[in-house]
Amino acid sequence: MLKIKNLHASIDGNDILRGINLEVKPGEVHAIMGPNGSGKSTLSAVIAGREDYEITEGSIEFAGEDIMELSPEERSHMGLFLSFQYPVEIPGVSVTNFLKTAINESRKGRGQEPMPAKDMLKKMREVMAVLEMDKSFMSRSINEGFSGGEKKRNEIFQMAMLEPKLAILDETDSGLDIDALRIVSNGVNKLRSEKNAFIVITHYQRLLDYIVPDFVHVLHKGKIIKSGGKELALELESKGYDWLKQEATV
């Protein structure tokens, strides 16, 4: 589904990614862990098509297509979703209107008819029930005055509505208390299927107790320095990152 080969990216002349290799297949959940400044958020932004970064080497394939030249919206229409670490506030645009626009623009991008309003409302209600969200949420302005937890829940809500093939969750656990973490994880787990895949970017292993990954990768200085199964996350939790950093420099 996603094939990243030898990806190098920089911003303002600073190299951030220095040769990432990653392959994600349908049905898989990959966790990317690493200390602050290792390039985790850059990787997700580059995959989603943020234009501030310059890709100096390598390739990104998604759903069998080279997506390097595609705009963020085109990548989104193909089924790529990024849950933001810091979701943006948009005053005056309600959650409902925003989602309606996003869903129908995506459908238009794929050459589909707009979703009937009735179906959309029904689906919104179902997803909101799973995420234990209050109805009043729908008429509030996007992220305006939302607490940290509400913002993240709103991201997962949008993800569930857009039904992406690949979702990248960028530090979705930051700012969540334990209850919110459980609810959000539950929402993600319900969406897991043989057809879609997830990349979970996190600093802590805590989230991975709830969203259990198939693979764990450790990112350091723009490179994946170690990959393993879910037990690698536990090892990191007890030993920290330092032993890996040393290993990597040897």
Add this chain to the structure above:
Amino acid sequence: MDMFKDKLLSSFIVFENQLNGGKNTPFHQQRRKAIDVFEEKGFPTVKNEEWKYTNLKPIFNKDYNVFLSSEESLEFRDVRRFFLSESDTYKIVFINGFFASWLSSTTHQNYDVCTFSAALERHRDIIDKYAGSIGRNEDNFTALNTSFAREGAFIHVPDGRAVEKPIEIIFLTTNNENNTFSQPRNLVVVGRNASCCVVERHQSLGEQASVSNSVTEIFADEGAQVTYHKIQNDGENASLIDSTTVKQKKDSTVTIHTFSFGGKVTRNNLEFDLEEPGATANLYGISILNNRQLVDNHTVVNHIAPHCQSNELYKGIYDDNARGVFNGKVHVYPHAQKTNAFQENNNLLLADTASVDTKPQLEIYADDVKCSHGCTIGQLDEDALFYLRQRGIPFKEAQALLMFAFTTDALQNLGIPELKNKLNRLIARKLSVSLDFDL
């Protein structure tokens, strides 16, 4: 500019001769005084501090027809798009300065919604009491307007009455063959605890240059509620100089919305006198301009009495070579304690060639007041754009959505649903997107 000034001065003699009996009224004495003021002052130049950023030379170096001829072939369906509603509003419509009765819907029941010329005949008491008593008679353009003042809208709401339908005032100009100069004069007098809601529009229908020098005086008596909307979406050759002055008594509320979406030069002079305690003035403006358009908002709020409040919020979006000017003055008089004055001007520049000059001016002579002001000039937030595009919303629509979001707090107090819809459509068209959501 001197040539056109001379033409106006000689036109005054012609105009005066047309008046016949009208020459002996007190109002005509005002016209005479006013033409002297204009003769002395002429058109302002950029040397005048108030006109520093708006050069009128390119406009008034041209010649204009001052005496326009009537045009009776227009039908409602030809101009339907400029109206809010076919039947649910009162309408005072002018074509080339002449009252178009067949497009209008006026009334004298319970309150008066009619023409200024009709009021000169049948409401002399109100004319003599209010006309010319609110406007700034020493101002160049107000003086020029007063000199020729004869036609425009007249609204009089007696004590305790509420006008239950919005009132549409529309000035149409058929400038197909000649450049035109017109000078509408409006008077709105709202009595104690009375209310009304007005939508005003100036629209040129031809390709030649047109200039409108419009003066509106609004009087809000104790407890009166007045909401006045100006929709400025005229053609590339149309200019508007609008001077609106408001006088407010105890506990009255007057809200002026100014929507500037098009026109070569649009100058809005808006001035409030808060004369008695408890008065509230709201000034909201949204300007969305492109090409070589210019909008210049000059506002003055005079806090004369204590315990008054003013809220001012102007938002501007400028693309291409468009220019914006905001000059907002708040004047708190020595005895106006407990004044609450808020002023903000936020601007988005979408192109390197677009520009904004913004100048808040606070003159405070009382010590127990709350006054705040702020202005910002910026670009669209890149993070927000990326966020929207990541959710599948294309670049242009994402830009438009953020611009909608940017203007939304200046739109939130709109009471008329038809107007809100119309403005949403106008804004969407102005930003050349089709968005299927409402605010």
